[in-house]
Amino acid sequence: MLWPFSLAGTVPGWLTLLLAAADLVIRVAALGIIPGNRRxxxxxxxxxxxxxxxxxxxVLFLLFGNFKLSSRRRQQQETVNARVRSGISxxxxxxxxxxxxxxxxxxxxLNRRLGSLPMVDGNSVDLIPGYPxxxxxxxxxxxxxxxxxxxxxxxxxxxxxxxxxxxxLEEAAERGVEVRxxxxxxxxxxxxxxxxxxKRLRAGKxxxxxxLPLLPIHGQWRRPDLRNHRKIMVIDGELxxxxxxxxxxxxxxxxxxxxxxxxxxxxxxxxxxxIVTTLNVVFATDWLSxxxxxxxxxxxxxxxxxxxxxxAQVVPSGPGFITENNLRLFTTLIYSAQHxxxxxxxxxxxxxxxxxxxxxxxxxxxxxxxxxxxxGDQFLVHHAQQSYYEALLEAGVKIYLYRxxxxxxxxxFTIDDEVAVLGSSNMDMRSFSLNMxxxxxxxxxxxxxxxxxxxxxxxxxxxxxxxxxxxxxPLAARYVDxxxxxxxxxx
Numbered sequence: 037m038l039w040p041f042s043l044a045g046t047v048p049g050w051l052t053l054l055l056a057a058a059d060l061v062i063r064v065a066a067l068g069i070i071p072g073n074r075r076x077x078x079x080x081x082x083x084x085x086x087x088x089x090x091x092x093x094x095v096l097f098l099l100f101g102n103f104k105l106s107s108r109r110r111q112q113q114e115t116v117n118a119r120v121r122s123g124i125s126x127x128x129x130x131x132x133x134x135x136x137x138x139x140x141x142x143x144x145x146l147n148r149r150l151g152s153l154p155m156v157d158g159n160s161v162d163l164i165p166g167y168p169x170x171x172x173x174x175x176x177x178x179x180x181x182x183x184x185x186x187x188x189x190x191x192x193x194x195x196x197x198x199x200x201x202x203x204x205l206e207e208a209a210e211r212g213v214e215v216r217x218x219x220x221x222x223x224x225x226x227x228x229x230x231x232x233x234x235k236r237l238r239a240g241k242x243x244x245x246x247x248l249p250l251l252p253i254h255g256q257w258r259r260p261d262l263r264n265h266r267k268i269m270v271i272d273g274e275l276x277x278x279x280x281x282x283x284x285x286x287x288x289x290x291x292x293x294x295x296x297x298x299x300x301x302x303x304x305x306x307x308x309x310x311i312v313t314t315l316n317v318v319f320a321t322d323w324l325s326x327x328x329x330x331x332x333x334x335x336x337x338x339x340x341x342x343x344x345x346x347x348a349q350v351v352p353s354g355p356g357f358i359t360e361n362n363l364r365l366f367t368t369l370i371y372s373a374q375h376x377x378x379x380x381x382x383x384x385x386x387x388x389x390x391x392x393x394x395x396x397x398x399x400x401x402x403x404x405x406x407x408x409x410x411x412g413d414q415f416l417v418h419h420a421q422q423s424y425y426e427a428l429l430e431a432g433v434k435i436y437l438y439r440x441x442x443x444x445x446x447x448x449f450t451i452d453d454e455v456a457v458l459g460s461s462n463m464d465m466r467s468f469s470l471n472m473x474x475x476x477x478x479x480x481x482x483x484x485x486x487x488x489x490x491x492x493x494x495x496x497x498x499x500x501x502x503x504x505x506x507x508x509x510p511l512a513a514r515y516v517d518x519x520x521x522x523x524x525x526x527x
Contacts, residue, residue, distance in 0.1 A: 062090045066097075081522060130310045130337065132157045134347045134479055139372040140454055144349055146368055147477065150361040153317065153350045159309030160344025161478055163458075163486050165446075165493070167286045170277070170304040171201055177271045177306075178204040184214040184334060186270040186319045188247070190263065190460070191226075191282035192219040194233045198283050202236065209241035216331075218322055220264045221246035223282075228289040245326040248472075262355055265471035267304075267460050268319050274338045276312040278476060279304035279458055280382075280447045296441045298413070303380075303446035303490060305458055311348040311476065313337055318352045318474050325356075347479040353461065354472030362461045362475055363468040367393045369451045373402050378491050379449040380407040385420045385464035385521075395431035403434075407494045409444045410437035417464070419520035422513075429503040436498035444494065448487060455479055456487040 066086045086093035132155035134141060144155040164170040178185055178201065185208055194202055209215040217237070224230055224246075237244045247264040269277040281302035287293040288300065307315070313335055320331040353361035370377060370393040377397055384406065386394070398404040406428065412418025425435060438444035448458040459475030461467045478484075 059090050062094050063087060066094075084522075130154075130156050130158075130341065132347050132349075136347075136454055136479060140479060143365060143368050143372070143455070143477070147349050147351050147361070147365055150357065150359050150364065151350070151352050153314045153352070155347055155349040155477075155479075156310040156314065157347050158342030158344060159307055159311045159346045159348045161346050161348070161483055161486075162306045163490060164279075164304045164306060165302075165490050167281065167300070167302055168197065170279070170281055170302065171197055171283075173304075173306055174269055174277055175201040175204045177269075177275055177277075178208055181208050181213045181215075181271045183272045184216070184270075185272075186216050186268070186316060186323070186331075186334075187283075188218040188264075188266055188268045188319050188322060189283045190220045190223040190265045190267060191284050191288075192217070192224050192233060193227055193229050193282075193284035193289055194236050195229060195285045195289055197285035201283065205242055206236075206240045209243075215242045216319075216323060217242050217244040218247050218264070218319070218326065219244070219283075221249040221251075222260065223263055223265070227284060245323075247322060247326060259470075261466075261470055263471050264322065264354075265460050265467065266318065266322070266352075266474045268315055268474060270312060270316045270319055273312060273316060273334060273336060274308065274340070276307045276315045277304055278307070278315060278460070278474060280445050280460060293413075298441040298443060300443045300445040301438070303448055303458065305476070307348070307476070308338070308340065308343040309346075309348070310337055310341060311350065314350040315474070315476075318350060321352075321356075322472070345480065346483050349477045351459075351475040351477060352473070353468075353475070355470065356472060360468045362459075362473055363387070363390065365457070365475070365477065366390060366449075366463065369449075369455055369457070370394055370397055373397050373451045375402060375452045377402055377404045377449065377451055378407070378488070379405070379463065380444065380446050380491065380494065381449075381463040382409060382412070382443065382445045382447065383414070383417050383421065383462040383464045383466070384408055384424070385417060385466075386424065387465055387468065390463060391424065391427065394433060395427060398428075398432035404432065405434040405436060405491075405495075407436050407438060407444060407491065407498065409440070409442070410498075411440040411443075413443050416520045416523050419517045420523065421464075423517040423521040425501065425506055426503075429501070429506060435501040436495055437501055438494060438498045442497075446490075448490075450484050450487050450491070453481045453484050456484050458487075 063086065066083055086097065134155060134157065148154055164173055185205060205215050248262060250260060267278055267281060279302065281304050286299035316335055320335060323329060323331055351361055351365055367389050394404060408421065428435060447460060447462055448456065450456045456478040457475055458478065459473065461473040461475050467473055
């Protein structure tokens with residue numbers, strides 16, 4: 037029986053019939069509208085919500101059902117892509133001649149077609165695993181800046197860890213360096229000290245903007261959970277930083293985290309060479325979207341074109357693109373693996389294509405290992421993640437749980453001795469469809485060995501999860517995991 041009929045006797049008959057008709061129209065319309073251009077699992081999740089609570093479900097769908105950015109922003113992204121393809125700056129002159137396996141160059145061509153940025157040779161890459169070490173490295177680089185500093189982070193905060201870096205940015209702006217800062221509006225708003233950050237930025241000469249702002253009184257509105265999750269800093273076009281770390285102290289200014297000793301474990305990279313220019317293209321695109329100011333004059337190749345031997349390629353992704361660039365790259369590389377796959381992801385909630393790629397790799401004899409946190413910081417996401425452990429373990433994937441109370445927030449993976457991928461992207465459907473992300477594909481045994489050294493430190497701190505132990509967990513825990521898994525498909 038349709039729920040509006042339960043109102044009989046409490047409301048006029050005509051209103052009961054009207055509600056019943058509306059209920060039926062919502063359900064029938066949903067069947068033909070919601071499945072369009074969505075994964076079957078996502079469509080089914082939305083249909084379940086609407087069929088159980090039609091009116092509430094409809095409101096939620098209208099708020100959260102469209103994961104595309106505005107047509108203006110998508111058009112800007114397409115315009116920038118076209119400019120890059122036609123040779124923005126002189127990137128076309130430094131395209132890679134990487135001599136590696138055909139499957140690697142094929143992945144590079146995929147990235148170029150989807151994200152418009154080429155593979156480039158001659159880069160140097162230094163991995164920075166220590167949380168305060170990366171803040172210190174960025175601070176020292178900003179203090180040496182002469183022309184410009186472009187900083188883009190999902191979360192920014194003014195606190196005892198970031199104070200020196202913010203001071204360096206302020207001082208650079210005072211001495212005439214062009215300093216531009218982007219931070220995600222909702223991501224930063226959620227952490228303690230947001231008003232203090234705004235006060236500090238407004239008091240200086242730093243040019244700053246909120247990314248994807250939700251300010252209805254200013255006419256700025258979109259799906260609330262479409263976020264810019266990128267982490268990029270570019271100094272003078274010569275040096276860049278990217279990876280998993282936000283600009284905030286390692287307990288996220290949360291007293292409960294500090295009391296529990298919970299800190300985030302990150303991995304950042306310092307890069308030199310032409311890859312810096314392509315990272316700056318991503319920043320320039322986001323700055324253009326928020327300000328309508330073009331930074332094409334900054335997109336010149338660095339003075340030292342070959343400071344190292346690493347071939348690299350930037351892969352932007354998110355709702356500004358019509359394809360899921362990061363997901364396509366990840367599955368392509370995983371299917372290509374012959375010997376070993378090591379994955380580190382704080383939020384591992386794969387779609388079917390990624391899950392099949394990983395389990396298939398393990399089943400065909402590839403050594404596959406996954407590093408995740410023993411205890412996550414987000415209840416639903418962590419339990420949704422755990423719902424995949426049984427299938428992974430049965431396929432032969434080794435799962436290493438990074439010991440609590442630390443949160444392993446680094447985001448990277450390695451394939452054989454050929455490829456390392458590092459960036460802001462988690463392996464979950466939010467990062468594939470809803471978040472604007474940036475990843476860097478790094479080629480060659482040298483950088484893979486460096487990444488493996490980091491992975492080895494994770495293994496030393498972690499304990500391996502065994503299938504028999506996992507199957508013996510309480511039924512109540514299984515139930516919570518499975519319910520949480522349903523929420524992961526609604527996007």
